[in-house]
Amino acid sequence: MNHLMKIVVLGSALLLGATAASAATASEEAPRQREAAALTGTAKLYRSAGDDITFSFDAHLAAKDNADPTRATGTFEFSHYLDGEGARAKAKVDCLVTGGKVAVVSGVITDSDLPGAEGKRVGITVHDVGRRDRLGYSWASTGNPVETKELPKCVGSAPFEKVRKGTGDFTVVPWRPDF
Incomplete structure (x- = not known):
């Protein structure tokens, strides 16, 4: 050869x-098993007055915790400014429930420049509909998270707010509980 x-x-x-x-x-x-549920992404809300309102999520429920949405992990952040006035907050996830393209996540605020907000639980609901996502938050009826009394885990409001055109990129991984 x-x-x-x-x-x-x-x-x-x-x-x-x-x-x-x-x-x-x-x-x-x-x-590799897919995670049981997730909510990720960032978007700005639309307000005709020009408010700068941003929500960001990085919330996950591991496959091994499929039976207990209160074992979710991650963080979410939100901010609201108008004419240089406003506040921001970061929360540690304590519950995540999703169904189809809708997610409800709650968490306790760990860092904020809004006096009295740290230690308060807040809940947010997201409807993932592509670039026209919608969002609602637990303090919609009280004005801010500080005014919300003891909120249970995984409670948010209907997703009544529209995201600003071109900013919606939320992704919801639907939960499939074993009932």
Whole structure:
């Protein structure tokens, strides 16, 4: 066998061996399970007065916690400014329930420049409808999170607010509980 032929045969043998080893490793790994539920993304709300209102979510319920939405993890943030006045807050997720393209997430505010907001639970509802997402929040009837009395976990309001055109990119992973 000439030298070139030996190189081709050796190269082919090495390639086949690597492919077989890779396939064996892949078949030994357990199939990746999708998370039980999720809410991610950022959008600005539309207000005719020009308010700058932003909501961002990174909330997840692991597959192993499918039976208990209060085991959700992550954070969400929101801010509301008009003419340089306003506030922002960050919350630690304590519950996430989703159904179809709707998600309700709640959490306790861990950081805020709104006096009295830290330690308050807030809830937000998102309807993921592409670039025309909608959103509602638990303090809609009280004016701000500080005025909300003891809110239970996973409570939000109907998604009555519209996101500003071109900013809606919320993604909801639907929950499939085992009942």
